[in-house]
Amino acid sequence: MTDRVETKAPVRRRKEARPQELTAAALSLFVEKGFAATRLDEVAARAGVSKGTLYLYFDSKEALFLAVIREGIVPIIEEGRKLLEAHADDPERMLREYLFGWWALFGSTELGGVPKLMTSEAQNFPEVAQYYVREVILPGKALMREVLDRGVAKGVFRQTNSELVTHILMAPLLHLALWRHSFAVCCQVPDMDPAAYLESFFDLVLKGLAVTPEGGK
Amino acid sequence: MTDRVETKAPVRRRKEARPQELTAAALSLFVEKGFAATRLDEVAARAGVSKGTLYLYFDSKEALFLAVIREGIVPIIEEGRKLLEAHADDPERMLREYLFGWWALFGSTELGGVPKLMTSEAQNFPEVAQYYVREVILPGKALMREVLDRGVAKGVFRQTNSELVTHILMAPLLHLALWRHSFAVCCQVPDMDPAAYLESFFDLVLKGLAVTPEGGK
DNA sequence: GATAAATAACTGACTGGTTAGTAATTAAAT
DNA sequence: ATTTAATTACTAACCAGTCAGTTATTTATC
Incomplete structure (x- = not known):
């Protein structure tokens, strides 16, 4: 030089x-x-x-x-795992961190559009879809199941079918992201505050998972 | 000849x-x-x-x-409304009918693929999306809100932000349909029984919406 | 009731624009 | 001078939408 x-x-x-x-x-x-x-x-x-x-x-x-998925999302999963480990002793807090962390790290960013993308194209690109299921969906669900199981072990959450419940609990998160990247863009919908949405969701789930009060019906 | x-x-x-x-x-x-x-x-x-x-x-x-939406889905909404009216006096039963009726009339049929379709294409076809929001999403949500409000009025459900909660409650239904028409097709996923899924969901929501036991914290 | 004319439903080859992917070429770096 | 990065111009395929012509059905005429 x-x-x-x-x-x-x-x-x-x-x-x-x-x-x-x-x-x-x-x-x-x-x-x-x-x-x-x-x-x-x-x-x-x-x-x-x-x-x-x-x-x-x-x-x-x-x-x-495929590269978009690999570069963009896969690293996020690991970040999420670390976030949760910080509260491994408090399942309620862990659940809260999952919901709000998911939104902060993923849903609210540009990556939040990927679920829409993957859902639309899964049929047309089976290999990409399989990669996404293996590297994103399954690890993400496993993390949620960890939260639930830990709650049950600690006596904070009641026993449920955790396979089904993880699926159910992911849905409102994904729905929030899908909504933002589809109808919210093109139709003037009454603006939905993500924080309030997540707060309502957290509240609903916490009560839904609570162990029934001492021996109550 | x-x-x-x-x-x-x-x-x-x-x-x-x-x-x-x-x-x-x-x-x-x-x-x-x-x-x-x-x-x-x-x-x-x-x-x-x-x-x-x-x-x-x-x-x-x-x-x-547009014709696919109009011919296929719009009539279903009216059918759903009639189904719910049959149980207008029992909010828990009404909620149950909503979930399982939604699946029976819509989600489990070929029409269950439409949410995926609409979500994918909303940006590209704003007019179709607006029609769908107006004729399908808003009426569907209004119906769910009716269920919630009636439950609150009867003292069966606790007070919530019903705008947000309707959104949240639609999510697991839509998720079930989206899943079936995307990843379930191309990836060998552990088969998820819709009836069991809906049962778990109903159970979770019912407990999540229940009024807190007599004056309990 | 048979035949012809008119109309309605339908076909499939064609066009014009679009775009993923390629090959020839130029520019820059070492 | 050679290698690497990048561009430009090109090709081959694809597909929404069109239209001149064909076939079936109905209506009119004798």
Whole structure:
């Protein structure tokens, strides 16, 4: 490096950063318009490159889809696990952290559009769907089940079919995210405050899971 | 030729039946493959006609989409309302009928794929989405709110934010339908029994909504 | 009641626009 | 000078929507 004039010229060649820039652009557009309706030209343009460049890093549109999931979501799961471990001794608190943490780390971000995306395209891209189930849905449910089981063990929650209840408890979270990325965008719906929604949900579930008062009917 | 074979010949012209046959074919395919991935040639073929015929009855692919919603779902809402009126004096029973009726009349049928469809395409077809919100989602929620309010009035359910709680209670129903039409199809997931799922959900909600025992904390 | 004319339902080849993916080419870095 | 990054121009396939023409059914005429 003899001379230093590079500050002005736009940096052109960024092999390391490109994949991340492209998956970020793809995530935005996939979430916004759906997978099928998103043109690879657009993805490239939003990342500031041409379509040809995109093909230097990803073999196909489907490969890009898979990368979006892998880069975007898989790391979040691990973060969530750590968050919960901090309250492993208090199941009620753990449940609360799950709900609000899910929203803070995932639902409220751009990633919150991924459930919509995956649900729509699962049939058309079975391999991506299987990856998503294995790496996201099952670990996420396992984490929820951990919360429930711990509550039962501590005598705070009553015994339930935890397989079914984990499914049921994930639903309002996913629904909140789906709603935001579908009808809330195009139809003027009475604005729903996520915090109030989660608070109501937490309240409902806590009472629904509470052990029946001492020997009561 | 002299011989008469007219009884054998398939009836060709069925002006009255066509739209219904076409929307039925479209529903199946839209649910199965998604709106964007469904070709109108396929829809026509499944209805036993050519693509040209489809355009005699529907102006565009979007118009067909709208017709699928209108013909398929809107009538169900009215059916649901009647079902609930039969138990207007018993809120717990009403809630139970809502959950299981929703599944029987809607979720378990082919129409159960429509929420997935609408969620995916709401952004791309705002007019269809607005119609769906107005004619399906809002009436459906109003019906649920009726159940809750009646329960509160009768002193069976505790007071809650019924706007938020209706949303929350719809979520596990929709989730069940979405699941069936996405991941359950392409990934070998441990089979989830809808009846058991609904039973668990009903149990959870009933306890979650119960008025706190006489003055208890 | 047979035949012809008119109409309604339907067909399938075609068009025009779109887009995933490729190949030829240029620019930059070492 | 060679390798790597990126662009541009291209291709091949796809599909919504059209339309000139065909077949079936109804109506009119004798």
